[in-house]
Amino acid sequence: xxxxxxSAFSDEPTLDGYIAKLEKRSEISPETKVAFCSLRxxxxxxxxxQDFIREGDAVDRCSFVEEGLVSRYKTMRDGGRQILxxxxxxxxxxxxxxxxLVADHGVRTHVPTSILTVAASDILALxxxxxxxxxxxxxxxxxxxxxxxxxxxxxxxxxxxQRVAHLLMELAHRYxxxxxxxxxxxxxQLIQADIADxxxxxxxxxxxxxxxxxxxxxxxxxGRMVEIEDREGLARLAEFDDRYLHxxxxxxxxxxx
Amino acid sequence: xxxxxxSAFSDEPTLDGYIAKLEKRSEISPETKVAFCSLRxxxxxxxxxQDFIREGDAVDRCSFVEEGLVSRYKTMRDGGRQILxxxxxxxxxxxxxxxxLVADHGVRTHVPTSILTVAASDILALxxxxxxxxxxxxxxxxxxxxxxxxxxxxxxxxxxxQRVAHLLMELAHRYxxxxxxxxxxxxxQLIQADIADxxxxxxxxxxxxxxxxxxxxxxxxxGRMVEIEDREGLARLAEFDDRYLHxxxxxxxxxxx
DNA sequence: CGAAGTTTTGAGGACCTTCAAAAGTTGTGG
DNA sequence: CCACAACTTTTGAAGGTCCTCAAAACTTCG
Numbered sequence: 001x002x003x004x005x006x007s008a009f010s011d012e013p014t015l016d017g018y019i020a021k022l023e024k025r026s027e028i029s030p031e032t033k034v035a036f037c038s039l040r041x042x043x044x045x046x047x048x049x050q051d052f053i054r055e056g057d058a059v060d061r062c063s064f065v066e067e068g069l070v071s072r073y074k075t076m077r078d079g080g081r082q083i084l085x086x087x088x089x090x091x092x093x094x095x096x097x098x099x100x101l102v103a104d105h106g107v108r109t110h111v112p113t114s115i116l117t118v119a120a121s122d123i124l125a126l127x128x129x130x131x132x133x134x135x136x137x138x139x140x141x142x143x144x145x146x147x148x149x150x151x152x153x154x155x156x157x158x159x160x161x162q163r164v165a166h167l168l169m170e171l172a173h174r175y176x177x178x179x180x181x182x183x184x185x186x187x188x189q190l191i192q193a194d195i196a197d198x199x200x201x202x203x204x205x206x207x208x209x210x211x212x213x214x215x216x217x218x219x220x221x222x223g224r225m226v227e228i229e230d231r232e233g234l235a236r237l238a239e240f241d242d243r244y245l246h247x248x249x250x251x252x253x254x255x256x257x
Numbered sequence: 258x259x260x261x262x263x264s265a266f267s268d269e270p271t272l273d274g275y276i277a278k279l280e281k282r283s284e285i286s287p288e289t290k291v292a293f294c295s296l297r298x299x300x301x302x303x304x305x306x307q308d309f310i311r312e313g314d315a316v317d318r319c320s321f322v323e324e325g326l327v328s329r330y331k332t333m334r335d336g337g338r339q340i341l342x343x344x345x346x347x348x349x350x351x352x353x354x355x356x357x358l359v360a361d362h363g364v365r366t367h368v369p370t371s372i373l374t375v376a377a378s379d380i381l382a383l384x385x386x387x388x389x390x391x392x393x394x395x396x397x398x399x400x401x402x403x404x405x406x407x408x409x410x411x412x413x414x415x416x417x418x419q420r421v422a423h424l425l426m427e428l429a430h431r432y433x434x435x436x437x438x439x440x441x442x443x444x445x446q447l448i449q450a451d452i453a454d455x456x457x458x459x460x461x462x463x464x465x466x467x468x469x470x471x472x473x474x475x476x477x478x479x480g481r482m483v484e485i486e487d488r489e490g491l492a493r494l495a496e497f498d499d500r501y502l503h504x505x506x507x508x509x510x511x512x513x514x
Numbered sequence: 515c516g517a518a519g520t521t522t523t524g525a526g527g528a529c530c531t532t533c534a535a536a537a538g539t540t541g542t543g544g
Numbered sequence: 545c546c547a548c549a550a551c552t553t554t555t556g557a558a559g560g561t562c563c564t565c566a567a568a569a570c571t572t573c574g
Contacts, residue, residue: 074410077496082413084406096399099392099507104403104500120508127392134391135356135384141398142353146361148405149341153331156339156412156457160562191520200413202563207522223571239334243361250356251377417530448552459531464554480539 013043013116017090018064022136025249032130039126041116046109053107059097061117065089068113069189072105073197082155083198085147086171090178095140098123111189139250150244155200158239163199164209165238168219172228173242188226213237270300270373274347275321279393282506289387296383298373303366310364316354318374322346325370326446329362330454339412340455342404343428347435352397355380368446396507407501412457415496420456421466422495425476429485430499445483470494 019036022028028036043066046052053059055074065087072084072093084105087093093107098120127134147170154166168188175186192210196203213219218234220227228234276293279285285293300323303309310316312331322344329341329350341362344350350364355377384391404427411423425445432443449467453460470476475491477484485491 072406074406074414076410076414080414082410084409096402099396099399100403100503101505101508102500105406124392124508127395128388131385131388131391134388134395135381138384138391138395138398139356141395141402142356145353145398145402145405146357148402148409149329149331149362152341152405152409152412153333153339155409157331157333157337193520203520204522204564205562208562211522243359246357248358251358251381450552460552461532461554462530465530468554 013041013066015039015041015064015116015118017066018092021090025139026136028132028136032132035126035130036133039118039122041118044115044117046113046115048109048111048113050113051106051108052115053094053103055103055106057103058101059094059103060120061094062092062097062120062123063094063107063115063117065091065093066114066116068115069110070107070113070115071110071194071198072107074105081197082200083194084151085144086174086198088174088178092140095123095137095144098127098137110194135250142250143246146244146246160199160201160205161209161212162238163201164195164206165213165218165234166240167195167198168213168226168228169235169238169240169242170245172226173245177245177247184228184231186226187224188221189224270298270323272296272298272321272373272375274323275349278347282396283393283509285389285393289389292383292387293390296375296379298375301372301374303370303372305366305368305370307370308363308365309372310351310360312360312363314360315358316351316360317377318351319349319354319377319380320351320364321373321375322348322350323371323373325372326367327364327370327372328367328451328455329364331362338454339457340451341408342401343431343455345431345435349397352380352394352401355384355394367451392507399507400503403501403503417456417458417462418466418469419495420458421452421463422470422475422491423497424452424455425470425483425485426492426495426497426499427502429483430502434502434504441485441488443483444481445478446481 015037019028019033041064042061044052046068052063052070067089070087070093072087073081074084075081093115097103123137127137150170154163158166171188172181172183172186175181176183180186190198192206193203195201196206199206201209210219210221213234214221216230216233218228218230218237220229234240272294276285276290298321299318301309303325309320309327324346327344327350329344330338331341332338350372354360380394384394407427411420415423428445429438429440429443432438433440437443447455449463450460452458453463456463458466467476467478470491471478473487473490475485475487475494477486491497
C-alpha cells in the first residue's frame with residue numbers, strides 16, 4: 001500500500017518524498033528536515049506526453065517528481081531525440097537548475113504526472129545554511145552523473161539487445177528502490193518509440209530486441225507491465241551491475257568529536 | 258600561501274591551477290582560498306598510457322590534472338572500451354571520489370601526466386566548512402554531468418562524422434579555455450583508437466571520418482596538432498553548441514544584505 | 515464502435531564493423 | 545645517426561547490425 005506518505009492527491013505540496021529518499025542515504029538532523037520541508041513548493045499537474053521544460057528555457061526553479069514519469073532529452077536538428085534519463089516519483093529532475101541558468105535539455109512527461117517546483121534561490125540558500133543538505137544535493141548530482149556515464153557506455157558500446165535489456169534492468173531496480181515491485185515486475189510506462197529514443201535505436205529495432213528477449217524467456221510483458229522472468233540471464237545479457245545506481249548513500253562526513 | 262604559477266616542475270604540489278579555474282567562474286574569498294590551498298596534496302608522475310585508477314578500486318583521494326591528459330573509461334567484458342570524458346590541466350578528475358567509495362570507471366593517461374591527489378575526507382571537511390567551496394564543487398559536478406549528457410547524445414544519435422567532429426570541437430574549446438591555442442589549433446594527444454573509444458566507433462571508421470573532414474577542408478592535421486580550418490562548417494556538421502561546457506560560471510548566491 | 519495510437523512484420527539498403535595487410539611514423543639502442 | 549622494432553595510420557574487401565519505409569494487425573480510448 002502507501003508506505004510512501006507522498007500522494008498526488010494531498011492538498012499541500014510537500015517535498016516529503018525527497019526527504020525520505022535523502023534519509024535512506026544518510027541521517028538528516030531534525031532542524032535540517034524542518035528547514036527543507038518549509039520550502040514553498042508549487043504543484044504542477046501535467047497530462048501525458050507534455051513538454052514541461054524546453055531546451056534553451058531560462059530556469060529558476062528546481063523540480064521534483066511527485067507522481068508519474070518524466071524524461072530529460074536533447075534533440076537534433078533532424079528531429080532525432082535522445083532521452084538522457086528517466087525520473088521516477090521521489091526524484092529531483094532539475095537540481096542543476098539551482099546553479100545553471102539555462103536548460104540544456106528538455107523535460108517531458110510519459111504519463112499524467114504531478115511535479116513540485118521550488119525556487120532555485122531557495123535551494124541555494126538552504127545549501128549555504130545547511131552543509132548537510134549541500135552534501136545531499138551534491139551527492140544527488142554525483143549519482144546523476146554516474147547514471148549518465150553508464151548511459152554513455154550503453155549507447156556507445158552495447159548492442160541493441162544489450163541496450164534495451166540494460167534499460168529494463170535499470171528501471172526494475174529503480175522501481176524496486178522506491179517500493180514498487182520486487183525488482184522483477186514493474187510498470188513500463190513507455191511506448192517502444194520512447195525506448196528507442198533512450199537507447200539510440202529505431203523503434204522497429206527495439207521491437208525486434210524485445211521479441212528476442214521474450215523468445216529467450218528473459219522477460220514477459222502483459223500490457224504495460226514487464227516481468228523479468230530470468231533475472232540472471234537478463235543481467236548477463238545487459239552486463240548490468242547495479243553499483244552505478246549507488247543505493248548505499250554517500251561516504252559519511254568525518255566527525256571531529 | 259604565495260601566488261605561484263602552476264607548473265609540472267614546481268617542487269611543492271599546489272592546487273593553484275584549480276583555484277584559478279574556480280575564480281574564473283565566481284569570486285572566492287581570500288580565507289576560502291587560503292583554506293583550499295593549504296590542503297596537503299601529493300603529486301604522482303605517470304608515463305603515457307598508464308592506468309591510474311581501475312574500475313572497482315576503492316577510492317579515498319580526489320585527483321586533479323596538473324599537466325598532461327587523462328581519460329575516464331568503462332570497459333565491457335569483450336574488452337570494448339568507452340571513454341567517458343577527457344581531463345585537461347586544471348581539471349578535477351575525481352571529485353566524486355569524495356562521496357562515492359568505489360570507482361565505477363577507470364582513469365588512464367594518454368601522455369606523460371602529472372596528477373595531484375588530495376584526501377577525500379579533506380575535501381569533504383572543506384566543503385562542510387566553506388559553503389562557497391561546497392557550491393564550487395557542486396557546480397563542477399554539474400558541469401561534469403552536462404558534458405556526460407552531451408556525450409550520450411553524441412554516441413546515441415550522431416553519425417560517425419558528426420561524433421568525431423563534435424569531439425574535436427569540444428577539445429578545441431576546452432584547450433582554448435585553459436589558454437592553449439586560439440580555439441582552432443590544439444594538440445590532439447590521442448591516437449585514432451582513443452578517438453574510437455570516445456565516440457563508440459571503430460578505429461578504421463574514425464580514420465575514414467577524419468579523411469572526410471580533411472577532404473572537405475574542415476580540418477588539417479600535422480603530426481599531433483589539429484587545425485580547424487573551417488570552424489563554422491565543422492560546428493554545423495557536428496551540431497556543436499558550446500553552452501554545455503558552461504564557461505560562464507554558476508548562478509550567483511543570493512546575498513541577504 | 516470508430517479513430518488514433520502502438521506494435522508487429524517484411525523487404526531492401528546504408529552505415530559501420532571486422533579482418534588483413536601495406537604504408538608511414540616514432541622511438542630506441544647500438 | 546642509422547637500423548630496426550613497435551606502433552599508428554591508411555587502404556581494401558566482405559559482411560552484419562541496424563535503419564528506413566510501408567503496410568498490416570492489434571490495442572486503447574473517447
